[in-house]
Amino acid sequence: MPKKNFLQNQNRQTAINEIVGWKTPRLHQASECYVSLSAFDPTRGKFRIKKFMLDHIKGKRNQRVYGEALIKRLTEKLMQGWNPWVEMVQPLEYSSFDDVCRKYENYLLKLFKEHNMREESVTSYTSRVRILKEWKEKQKINLFYTYQFDSRLVGQFLDYVFVDRNNTIRTRNNYLSWLKTFCRYLLERGYIPTDPTESYSIVRRRGEFKNRDVIPDDVLENIKKWLQEHNRHFLLACYILHYLFVRPKEMSYLKVGDFDINKKTLLLHGTNTKNHNDAVLTMPDHVLRLMIDLRVFDSPGNYYLFSDGFAPGRERRSEKSFRDYWHHHVRKALKMTDRYKFYSLKDTGITNMLRANTDILSVRDQARHSSILITDIYTPKDIQQANRLLLNYRGVL
Template sequence: MTNHEKTRIDEIVSYTPPQLYTGKEWYIGFMAFDPALGKLHRKRIKINHVHGGVCAKRKYAQDLLKRLNEQLSQGWNPWIEAEYGKSYNKFEEVCEHYKRYITKLYKDDVFREETFVAYSSFLRNLRQYNEQRDIPITYIYQLNSAYVVAFLDHIYIDRENTAQTRDNYLSWLRQFSTFLLQQQYVNVKPTEGIPVLGKKAHKKKRTIIEKNDLIRLSDYLKTQNKYYLLACYILYYCFIRPKEMAKIKLEHISIKNRTIFVPADIAKNREAGVVTLPKKVLLLMVDLNIFNNPSDSYLFSTDFMPGFEYVNEKKFRDYWIREIRKKLHFPDSYKFYSLKDSGITSLLRDRNIDKLSVRDQARHSNILITDIYTPHDIQEANALIETHEDVF
C-alpha cells in the first residue's frame, strides 16, 4: 500500500473509538486524523487530576467517553481545533455569519437586490441539503471539495436542473469559499479545482414568439386583462426588464416627450437611461386611464394596476405560467421574457430603423450585444467585400 493510499484510508476512517487506559497514569486515548501529518495521530487526555479515588475517576472517564464519542461522530477533530482554530466553528453558525455579511452588503448598496436574493436562495438550499443528508456536516472544515461536488451533483442531477443553474451555484460557492478563506474558517478554498461545465452546455430554453402567437396573445389579453397587456407591451416595445418594470413609477413617464426614464438605482447596469414610448403603448395607457393616478404610484402594482404597493417582478412570470401558457397552450420555451427578445428581433427587421437606435432603446452597452439578436435571414453581405477580388 502506498503512502498516498494509506493517507486516504486514514482520512476516511477519521478516528478510532476513545478508550480508558488505567495504571500508573490514567488517560483516555484515541486516534484522530491529523491533516498536518496526513495520518492518524494519537490523542491522550489525562485524568490523573481527578480527585476522589478510583470510583470518581471511572465516573469522570465514562462521562468524558460519552461526550467524546458524540463529538467525534459529528465530525469534531482535536487536531483541526488545535491547528486551524476557526475551522472548528459550527457549519450553521458560519452560515448565519455569512447571511449577516451579505445582508450588510445589500443594505450598503454594494449588492443589488437581485444578487442578494439569489445568494440568500443558494445559501438556503445548501443548508437544506445538509439537513437532508444521512450524516450532515457539523463543522465548517467538513465543507470540503468532495462535499461541494456532491452538492453540485444534487443540484444538477437529483433536482434535474440545467447546466447553467449548476454553474450558477458553483459561481456562488466560489464567492462563499472566498468569504470562508478571508474569515479564516478554512485554509484552502473548497471549490478549488472544480470546473464549470461551460457555455457549450448552457442552452437557453427561451425562444422568439411567432407572429401568429403574438396576435393570439394580444387578442386574448384585450378581452381578459388589458393591464397585463400593457406589461407585455412595455417589455416588447420598450425592452424594460421585468425587475425594472416592477419599480417604474408614473413620475418616470413623460407624455410630452413620449419617453420612460429608467433611474440608475433600478436599472440592471446601474446606469440611468431613457427609452422611447411608442404611440401604440401610450394609447393603451390613455385607454386604461393610467395617468389619472398619483405620479408617485407604481405603474404595476396589485393586479398589474397602478398603485402605491410595490409588488415583486415575479408576478409577471407567475401570471404568464399560470394563465397565459395554459390558456393559449404556449410551449415551455415561450417565456414572459421572450417578449423582449421578440421585440428586439422585430425592430431589427424593420429596415427603416438603424441598429444604433435599437441598441439605445434596448440600453445595450455596445452594438455587439444587439447583434446577437439579429436574425440570420436579414444579415446582408458587405458590398465592398462582395466586389473585392485579387490576383488569385
C-alpha cells in the same frame, strides 16, 4: 534490533496512530479532577494528552456529572473529525459549518440593505444554502466543520442537484456558479484551506442557448388581441417589456411619475436597475397612447404603475406576478408552448427591432446593453448581410 527495522516500526506506528487519531476521553477524580483526552498531534507525529480541569466545580458529584457530559461532547466532536491540536493551528477551519452558513446569509442581507445585491439574488443564494443544508442532513453527510467542505463533497452535491433532484444542466451550472462565490467567501475568511470548486467547470449544453424562444409575429398578434379583450393593463406591461426592454423586476418598481408625457421618456432609477445606473428610455407613441387611453396619468405620481390587476395603485406587486399571469392566463388561454415565456417578449422586441433595420446603436441604448457585442447576439441570421448604408460609402482615402 537493527536501526533500519526500528525506524520502519516507528514509521508504521506513527501511520497507525494517525489513522486511529484519538482515544476515548476519561474522567479522573484523585488529587486533581479533570477529563483527559489523548489525540494524535500531526505536527509532532505522536499522541499527546490534553487535560480539561474541573477543580473549579464544587462537589465530587457535580464534578462527575459535568465530566460525563463533557466526555460525551468531546467524543461527539472527535467522531466528527475534530482534533484539539490541529484546531490550535487553524482554528477558523474548525468553525461550525452551520454557523458559518448563517453568517453568510447575514452577509447577503447586509449587501442587499447596502444596495450592493439584488433582492432576487439574495433569495436565490439563500435558497441554495437551504438546499445544501437539507442535503447534508438527509444524506447524513459528515460536514460538521468548514474544512470538511472539500472537492469530493462539492461533486456529490452537484450530482445530487443534477441527478437525484432531476434538474437541468442549466440548474446544475447555476448551482456551481453559486458554489464558486460561496467558496470564495469561505476562503477569503480562512474557513477553508483551498477552493474546493476549482476543478469543476460549467457543462456546455448542446444545441440550446436559452430555455425560451423568440415569439413569431402571428402569435404576437394573438397575444395582443386576447389582452385587448381581457386585460389591457397587462398588455401595457407587455408593451413596456417588448418595446422598452424594461425587465420584470424593474417594471415592478415603476411609478406613474417616472414617465414624462411631453418628452415621451421613461426614467429608470438606478436603485431598481440591474446595473444600478439611471437610464432614460424612449416611449414609442403607441405605448404612450395606450397609457393615455387607460387614464394612467389620472393617478398620483407616487402610485406604482402596476398594482392590483396591473392597474396603478399604492401597493407594489412583485415581478413574479407578471410571470404568473402570463403562465396561468395568457399562455394557457392561447395554448402556447412553454418556450414562449413572458421574458421572451424582450428577446423578440430586440430581434424584431434589428430586423426592421433599426440602427444597432439605438437598439443597444434602448436595451441598455454594455456593448454592441451583446446586442449583436440577437441579430437574426436572415439579416446578417451587407449593410445598404455602407455599400455606396467612400471616404477620403
